[in-house]
Amino acid sequence: MTETDPELLGKAYDSRLMRRLWGVTRPHRRLVLFSMLLFPAVAALELLQPWLTKIAIDRYILTGDWPGLSRIAAAYLACLLVLYGLRVAISYLTQVAGQQVMHDLRAALFAHLQRQGAAFFDRSPVGRLMTRVLSDVEAINELFASGAMAVVGDVLTLGGIVVLMLVLNWELAMVTFALVPVLAAGAAYFRLKARESYRGVRTRLARLNGFLQESLQGMAVIQLVARERREAELFAGLNGDLRRAQFRSTFFDSMLYAGVEGMGSAVVALLLWYGGGQVLTGALTFGGLVAFLEYTGRFFLPIRDLGAKYTVMQAATVSAERVFGLLDAEPGIISPAGGAVAGLPGAAAVEFRNVWFAYEGEDWVLRDCSFMVAGGERVALVGPTGEGKSTIVRLMTRAYDVSRGQVLVGGRDVREWDLGALRRQVGVVPQEVFLFTGTVEDNLRVGAGAAAQNEEIERALRTSRADRVVASLPNGLRQEIRERGHNLSQGQRQLLAIARALLYNPSVLALDEATSSVDPESEALIRAGLEELLRGRTSVVIAHRLSTIQTADRIFVLHRGQVRESGRHAELLAQGGLYSRLYELQFGGIGP
Amino acid sequence: MSPARRVLGYLRPYTARYGAGVGCLALATGFSLGIPWQVKEAIDGLRGGGGALAFHAGVIAVLAALHAVARLASRFTMLGAGQWVEHDVRHDLYAHLETLSPAFYLTHRTGDLMSRAANDVQALRALAGFGAVMLASTTFTFAGTLAAMWAIDPRLTLWALAPSPLLVLLARRFNHQVAVESTAVQEQLGALSARVQENLTGMPVVRAYTMEAREIDAFGRLNGDYLARSLRLARTQAAFSPMMGLISGLGGLIVLWVGGMGVLDGRLTLGAFVAFTAYLAHLAWPTIALGWTLGNLKRGLAAMTRIAEILDTPGHVDEPTEERQEAHTVATGWGSTGAIPETVAADGESTGAINQDRGPRHGAPNPQPPLLNGPIEFRRLSFGYDGRGRALDDVSFTVPEGATVVVVGPTGSGKSTLGALLSRLYEPPPGTVFIGGRDVRELPRERLRRSMGYVPQEAFLFSRSISDNVALGDETAPEARLRASAETAGLGSEIERFPEGWATVVGERGLTLSGGQRQRVALARSLVPEPAILVLDDVFSAVDAGKEAEILRSLRAAVAGRTTLVMTHRLRVAQEADRIVVLDEGRVVEQGTHAALLASGGLYARLWRIQQIEQELADD
Ligand SMILES: Nc1ncnc2c1ncn2[C@@H]1O[C@H](COP(=O)(O)OP(=O)(O)OP(=O)(O)O)[C@@H](O)[C@H]1O
Ligand SMILES: Nc1ncnc2c1ncn2[C@@H]1O[C@H](COP(=O)(O)OP(=O)(O)O)[C@@H](O)[C@H]1O
């Protein structure tokens, strides 16, 4: 699984994105605004300290006024305490704002993902979606924790220092600023490089994590084909790539950092040399020189931090872009406003009218496919593998939309149905059994919720023959199921999936090879049990074992994307068409 | 092993780098401490009316340049080393994960493992890289600055340090609390990650059962809990981090006051006072960052603990010695099938499209020990999974060399467990499972598994191209062999019809293929290395009757002479076997040929009759 979306690392500041982020903060606006108000106060107090030192030197220390010195010291103390209070408040408020926004974004992303159609998940690897919901959202938080908001403070501080320096002594101030263009040019260059290399790190990290995730899920396969060494080599390749990219990124980051710091010291030298001269001529006081020296230190610190924050902001911007990109992905399949919540009266019929469908482009799986399952009818769908049987079931619940034609359930186009109501109407046991971690009971109640009575559970278990499975588990219904149900046999998982569907109690039931890994005896018993249950319901059963199929009211034979034959078992055999050939193949070799 | 020892173990290979880095940091600190000293000299010179201003300025410029170079060098070496450490930990983690059995993956959710491999490894890098820089730099700065301050005025230094004990106390408390709270946050992040992962992988079910609203609720609860834990951590950090600034500010205040009086009294020169203030400013940043540095240390160690939990789970490691002896003692032990690789190599000279897009080919493979063949024997095998009853109970039967044995039995009777034990995915008890007369537990896993084409019941494909998936077991297999295997598995022309043929990349877990297609790709995969032993677990369940018959026909030709164990529910497959073993609730209830079992009228006969009756009913 490779990250295919362009990992473009754009500007650190993008007004459109920022406006959107600002929108996200709406519920916590007061927090954000309030903490933003505190930044100027902090900046001012920070600038006040060297000024106090200057006054202390010039007015009191050099004049020998010790009560004055004590007063200044008291002012200094007050300044420190207020500063502490403000910092606590800022730190807490920004974190609260950031965490709240992250919480909201995660919730929004998760809810949005729940609305996406199946086609979306075909295109989006789980690993990547997880990166969006978890890491990208976390990166956005940096805007709050150390990025955008603190930048406000930094910029204010810088501005204040510039003003103070100019006020103190404009000539000396100009000396200090002399090196700024050099600094700016250097910083711009390294920042550009740092940005590129940062993009490299992100891409490689995504690739590595995708690989790792798949390895974790397919480890048994890797071990079974004794491929550990080769996979480890592939992993080592990705790992090494990542390390090199990181080092490149560090290189540029460090250059930027050390450059700014070195520059700061160089300015001290300039100041001493030039400012010292001024002190000698009396154009500058000692305190002024000292304050200048201190301000220079504080001048370069925010510049240096701005560099680091710039990187952080870039990362956050990229993440915000992706998060919003995902939130903007229109769910291809949405419930129409005021969609139908019930079909026409009577048992729901299912009809395909001239349906064309392709998963991708023009690779048609269904071509002009038409058939009708009457209300209450039991239909079996047969056909070679890969012909589109499962696809038909997926279209019935509108997991995908058809390209052309119509699918009708209960006499209404599925696109007119309220999605939830449609899916409550049509229950599916998908071919791929998926159980959630949690107890057996949790899994059974997945569809029915807490409302299901214990007797109903019992009945569903009995009908699906899953009662024996539950009985064989040490903790019965309370048994913990592991990831994907891997602590059950495949057949047992299928039986539980059937029980789950029965408990869901839909009026149209589609079983997609639901008993493919179940033994013939259980299968026969399930069939008998279903007999009762399916009375008055519409059902579509897909199976390869003809024994499962024969009792259907009608059999549909799917071939080349169309239902080519339909009828009862005997009729179809008599026709001597596709079905009879299929049947011949399965039972031909067996003499009674 | 304590996490700290463990981290040190990872640092050890880079001792030289760290040494150099620390040396550079020491130099950098020295250079940067020289600057205020020069300022002091210059100011005192000014007070004296003149002095060598230009000289001091020049020295400062030189010191600044040296400082920048030394600092750069220290960052390159130490941050670089930190990245190496991250690299190594990740490498070891992956290598170890590869040795862990399915039982481990059963109890550790993918989402949580991912969270450890991504977030915790990163926390470790923060410790080994930037954390190490900060630690060393803080130490040097404190030591150097204190020395310089002491040299200027010992009494004032003591005064300036007065708030420090408070600092130490606070740091300790803070540290502990942050560690506890950040562990809580990390744990919740793992849970959140596992939840998202499961929801996304189970999306078809979520959709089918309209579970969206409930999933959103459940996620909302975890998300809310995560928020609460994060805020708790935020509160601690908000209260404590600025405290460091306050304390260093108090030091400044004391110096201003006490030092100012010193200047008044004439005990201190103005230059010394300024330098002292500058030194104190030097301490401010490390003091403020101290909280971060210590927190980082704690986080890193906590991360190491979480990673160590994985690393300390005993994995399978094969003793290489036995492997080597094998190669010498066992001669060409795999009989007739031994010729297969050569014959294929002969017609595999074409390096077609398939091989090319399979990435770099690796040079000559290590001389591999000969593959195994011979009878498979289960001898009084009993086995139960953790916390469960017996899945297999006193099972004994043999698959003679070159024969085909079919295992049938109700759902959950233990058929797949046989395959899992035979391939040592789960470890069988000693003396119960034998191949070629040798206990599988004594065979190196790699050799055992290479000798065996095992198709598990659940077909798992990687989201790579079809050709990569088929060639998974033997990347060097010539294209012709891949095609032949696909042909045998009944995939033949179907692959060509995929959008990009063999190069079509399948979805995660192979989910963009139909169930039957997936099963057949997995079957083809097991045939490519041409193993002498085949174990096929219910591989036709999603395949239609026509395809099944076709595959069986070609497979029969392909498996001629191979020892084959088949688990199935389709009795038609069983009918053709040399021998049938019937399992029920983990016990062998019958075994024999089709005819014999029908005659004995047991479970098999009953199952057979069920299928027969249905057919007859249908035939009427
Ligand atoms: N990893 C596991 N952990 C715990 N119990 C397990 C695990 N795998 C299987 N079991 C249990 O062991 C028993 C035998 O399982 P096994 O998978 O061997 O059955 P099977 O005969 O292959 O069934 P099927 O026909 O359904 O594939 C079952 O009761 C099952 O629930
Ligand atoms: N999600 C998907 N994306 C792309 N192709 C798919 C997807 N699911 C199935 N296909 C392809 O569509 C065809 C029909 O698949 P399916 O309906 O699952 O067949 P089956 O009749 O075996 O149930 C197959 O060729 C399969 O490879």
Ligand SMILES: [Mg+2]
């Ligand atoms: Mg299917």
Ligand SMILES: [Mg+2]
């Ligand atoms: Mg099984």
